[in-house]
Amino acid sequence: MNKFVIPLAVFAILLAFLFVGLSLNPREVPSPLVGKAAPAFQLAQLHKPDAAFSHKDMAGKVWLLNVWASWCVACREEHPVLVDLAKANVVPIVGLNYKDKPDEGRAWLKQFGDPYLLSVMDRDGRVGIDFGVYGVPETFLIDKQGVIRFKQIGPVTRDVVNKKILPLVRELEKQS
Amino acid sequence: MIPELGQFALILALLLAVVQGTFPLAGAARGVREWMALAKPAAQGQFVFVAIAFGCLVWSFLQDDFSVLNVATNSNTRLPTAYKVAASWGSHEGSLLLWVLMMATWTVAVSLFSRHLPNEMVARVLGVMGLVSVGFLLFMLLTSNPFDRLFPPAPEGRDLNPLLQDPGMVIHPPMLYMGYVGFSVAFAFAIAALLGGKLDATWARWSRPWTTAAWCFLTIGIALGSWWAYYELGWGGWWFWDPVENASFLPWLIGTALIHSLAVTEKRGSFKSWTVLLAISAFSLSLLGTFLVRSGVLTSVHAFATDPKRGVFILAFLSVVIGGSLALFAWRAPKVGLGGRFDALSRESALLANNVLLAVAAGSVLLGTLYPLFLDALNLGKISVGPPYFDAVFAPIMAPLVFLMGVGPIARWKKAEVPDLVARLKWALGAAIGAGLAVPFLAGKWTPMIAFGLALAFWVFAASFVSVKERIRNFRGGLAARMAAQPRSYWGMLIAHVGVGVFIVGVTVVKGYETERDLRMDVGDTVTVGAHTFRFDGVRDVVGPNYRGARGDVTVSRDGKVIETLHPEKRIYTAQQMPMTEAAIDTGLFGDIYVSLGEPVDGGAWSVRVYAKPFVTWIWGGCFLMALGGALAISDRRYRVTARRESAVSANQAA
Numbered sequence: 001m002n003k004f005v006i007p008l009a010v011f012a013i014l015l016a017f018l019f020v021g022l023s024l025n026p027r028e029v030p031s032p033l034v035g036k037a038a039p040a041f042q043l044a045q046l047h048k049p050d051a052a053f054s055h056k057d058m059a060g061k062v063w064l065l066n067v068w069a070s071w072c073v074a075c076r077e078e079h080p081v082l083v084d085l086a087k088a089n090v091v092p093i094v095g096l097n098y099k100d101k102p103d104e105g106r107a108w109l110k111q112f113g114d115p116y117l118l119s120v121m122d123r124d125g126r127v128g129i130d131f132g133v134y135g136v137p138e139t140f141l142i143d144k145q146g147v148i149r150f151k152q153i154g155p156v157t158r159d160v161v162n163k164k165i166l167p168l169v170r171e172l173e174k175q176s
Numbered sequence: 177m178i179p180e181l182g183q184f185a186l187i188l189a190l191l192l193a194v195v196q197g198t199f200p201l202a203g204a205a206r207g208v209r210e211w212m213a214l215a216k217p218a219a220q221g222q223f224v225f226v227a228i229a230f231g232c233l234v235w236s237f238l239q240d241d242f243s244v245l246n247v248a249t250n251s252n253t254r255l256p257t258a259y260k261v262a263a264s265w266g267s268h269e270g271s272l273l274l275w276v277l278m279m280a281t282w283t284v285a286v287s288l289f290s291r292h293l294p295n296e297m298v299a300r301v302l303g304v305m306g307l308v309s310v311g312f313l314l315f316m317l318l319t320s321n322p323f324d325r326l327f328p329p330a331p332e333g334r335d336l337n338p339l340l341q342d343p344g345m346v347i348h349p350p351m352l353y354m355g356y357v358g359f360s361v362a363f364a365f366a367i368a369a370l371l372g373g374k375l376d377a378t379w380a381r382w383s384r385p386w387t388t389a390a391w392c393f394l395t396i397g398i399a400l401g402s403w404w405a406y407y408e409l410g411w412g413g414w415w416f417w418d419p420v421e422n423a424s425f426l427p428w429l430i431g432t433a434l435i436h437s438l439a440v441t442e443k444r445g446s447f448k449s450w451t452v453l454l455a456i457s458a459f460s461l462s463l464l465g466t467f468l469v470r471s472g473v474l475t476s477v478h479a480f481a482t483d484p485k486r487g488v489f490i491l492a493f494l495s496v497v498i499g500g501s502l503a504l505f506a507w508r509a510p511k512v513g514l515g516g517r518f519d520a521l522s523r524e525s526a527l528l529a530n531n532v533l534l535a536v537a538a539g540s541v542l543l544g545t546l547y548p549l550f551l552d553a554l555n556l557g558k559i560s561v562g563p564p565y566f567d568a569v570f571a572p573i574m575a576p577l578v579f580l581m582g583v584g585p586i587a588r589w590k591k592a593e594v595p596d597l598v599a600r601l602k603w604a605l606g607a608a609i610g611a612g613l614a615v616p617f618l619a620g621k622w623t624p625m626i627a628f629g630l631a632l633a634f635w636v637f638a639a640s641f642v643s644v645k646e647r648i649r650n651f652r653g654g655l656a657a658r659m660a661a662q663p664r665s666y667w668g669m670l671i672a673h674v675g676v677g678v679f680i681v682g683v684t685v686v687k688g689y690e691t692e693r694d695l696r697m698d699v700g701d702t703v704t705v706g707a708h709t710f711r712f713d714g715v716r717d718v719v720g721p722n723y724r725g726a727r728g729d730v731t732v733s734r735d736g737k738v739i740e741t742l743h744p745e746k747r748i749y750t751a752q753q754m755p756m757t758e759a760a761i762d763t764g765l766f767g768d769i770y771v772s773l774g775e776p777v778d779g780g781a782w783s784v785r786v787y788a789k790p791f792v793t794w795i796w797g798g799c800f801l802m803a804l805g806g807a808l809a810i811s812d813r814r815y816r817v818t819a820r821r822e823s824a825v826s827a828n829q830a831a
Contacts, residue, residue: 002506002510004449004505004506004509004510005506007453007456007457007502007505007506008499008502008503008505008506011460011498011499011502012499014546015491015494015495015499017546017549017550017553018467018491018494018549019491020553021549021552021553022487022488022491069562071562071563071564072562073413073416076694077774079694080694080696080774080775080783081775084777099562099564100564101564111692112694136562157775158775
């Protein structure tokens with residue numbers, strides 16, 4: 001084949017993808033998981049790589065799952081809020097360390113403080129996909145039955161903690 | 177009335193662009209002189225009408241004409257005047273009009289500075305640019321009219337996005353667009369050469385200054401955008417590998433390759449079809465970037481309001497322009513033939529490697545940017561590609577490129593010898609490695625990455641020094657006279673290369689030595705970061721023209737002496753109720769001190785971020801040097817001399 005045709009062929013393929021892409025909505029992720037059971041997962045822990053953690057370990061508890069990464073700038077924005085929330089000791093926070101290098105993740109927590117009960121490593125982002133994560137940070141509030149009750153896309157602010165998360169946690173704690 | 181005038185001017189501009197895009201091209205193909213002669217007046221007329229339209233839009237913004245939808249959504253009576261002007265390109269519609277204005281400006285510049293070019297060439301170049309202009313004017317008039325009316329008029333405007341209310345935002349988009357659109361000139365020259373079947377050294381010499389000019393604007397535009405993100409987003413980062421950033425970076429990478437490849441085509445006649453392909457690619461990637469930003473295909477912090485109709489239009493336009501030019505390339509390029517031969521080791525081969533590396537870098541950035549889209553389109557799931565991918569892929573490609581940057585300018589054309597190169601560069605290499613190993617030790621922290629980064633930077637500096645020393649050795653006179661004897665294009669190249677070195681110093685030192693402290697501070701608390709001590713003196717309320725907010729007082733001292741007070745702010749813009757962080761930055765040649773306010777904690781305490789960023793300004797300083805180098809290269813005598821000589825020749829022939 002004539003090698004000078006190659007650029008045109010590559011472009012034609014690209015064009016086909018772009019055309020399909022037009023009809024897709026990148027913000028529409030198979031996510032609105034609120035009200036549905038949290039996806040099952042089992043992952044190694046960040047600080048104890050030999051130990052595993054599974055969603056079942058939190059059965060019967062109201063807890064937060066916070067997706068974070070050391071490369072994520074917006075996570076720095078929300079991190080102090082999480083640290084304060086952890087100090088208040090009202091709801092356990094589990095960190096999902098998303099597509100990160102374990103060393104960098106640990107160093108990051110050392111630098112900024114570790115609000116998490118524990119963090120698990122989602123190195124290839126597979127669990128993130130199950131949770132419909134399309135940007136870091138994201139935070140999920142999960143109830144005693146393992147059902148997602150609230151989802152925050154983007155950084156958690158103090159406002160969100162006080163007006164949404166805390167009242168909901170109190171209400172969910174009352175349920176059996 | 178004024179908006180309607182603007183709209184009418186746009187329609188007239190479109191008609192003139194159609195004339196400019198058809199008759200001159202047909203005339204050049206059939207040899208009709210009168211048709212070709214239409215190119216210049218049509219281009220200049222188009223510019224006048226686009227400028228009128230742009231003036232009408234700015235006027236509507238200045239007059240707070242909220243019966244214009246675009247003004248009502250992007251301005252406010254209390255918006256400061258400078259930002260009202262800037263707001264005219266703050267929206268999708270307005271920025272398109274700016275794009276078209278830039279396009280018309282480049283076209284007029286070509287029509288004015290092309291007196292020495294053959295008629296067919298001018299007609300073809302302006303014709304191709306006219307066709308591109310037709311596409312954008314149609315796009316604007318059919319899907320994104322900046323003059324759409326709103327009835328009944330809004331009583332008050334929604335205000336410009338607070339993120340855009342910043343001096344950097346006033347100049348960043350015009351610079352970036354000048355760069356994007358500027359590549360249309362190189363593109364038009366390439367298409368004209370393919371149409372005419374004459375791809376020779378003269379063609380490369382005509383294209384070079386235009387390409388370099390566009391590249392300079394793009395460099396400045398990207399640097400301004402990065403600087404703006406650094407001080408305005410309040411996170412202290414300077415590059416996020418966001419799809420929109422990548423969209424501007426891709427044409428820059430290919431444009432850089434194009435500049436180097438044009439040099440070979442001009443000097444040695446080689447790489448012809450490759451150079452043409454790069455010229456087509458650089459502009460194609462500018463268009464692709466426009467598509468990605470405005471169609472909503474990828475999510476991004478910069479995304480404009482999206483509309484599927486727009487996406488379909490730009491995609492159709494892309495397929496016509498890029499598909500058409502690549503088809504023309506596939507048809508014509510095989511007949512171009514090969515240029516001068518060169519050995520496996522020569523300046524040509526160094527530049528070839530440069531081109532390959534830059535193209536691979538651009539390819540991997542493009543892949544990372546579009547990968548989520550590919551998977552989604554194939555129904556393989558949703559993923560996001562973050563900075564880890566780009567960092568892992570990009571640096572290993574850039575390192576050999578920077579190494580070549582030292583060798584290339586010293587290697588001989590056609591054939592270079594390894595022992596000779598080693599003999600000439602061994603001291604530079606030794607100095608670079610030595611300094612790379614030693615400096616981090618003196619700075620107090622040694623890691624392999626810092627040492628490697630600094631060694632690369634010192635390598636660029638040392639090799640540039642060797643290059644100058646060898647260049648001036650054979651000239652007579654004092655040092656100053658011998659240096660002045662070198663052409664400006666040489667100094668341009670050298671300064672641009674040194675700029676890359678300066679950039680690497682900035683990136684390496686910031687990555688290696690920055691300190692970031694996020695902490696809760698009560699009034700009177702102090703924190704020490706690096707050599708500086710910061711005291712938080714509380715927060716006062718402030719009221720701005722279109723915002724209210726809190727302003728912190730942070731006293732900075734060094735060795736017990738007070739240096740200055742910084743005032744980070746947290747603002748709420750009234751019209752959109754949007755909170756904004758205004759970091760206070762003390763900028764210095766050897767580092768920035770960066771303080772920003774987080775959220776209020778109970779009892780007058782705030783969460784405060786204090787960053788020390790050593791050498792961070794070198795990142796943008798390096799970019800500025802690269803652009804300065806480009807500007808120097810354009811001002812080289814030989815472009816003016818040959819221009820004069822050629823016009824003299826054509827005048828003689830005419831006589």
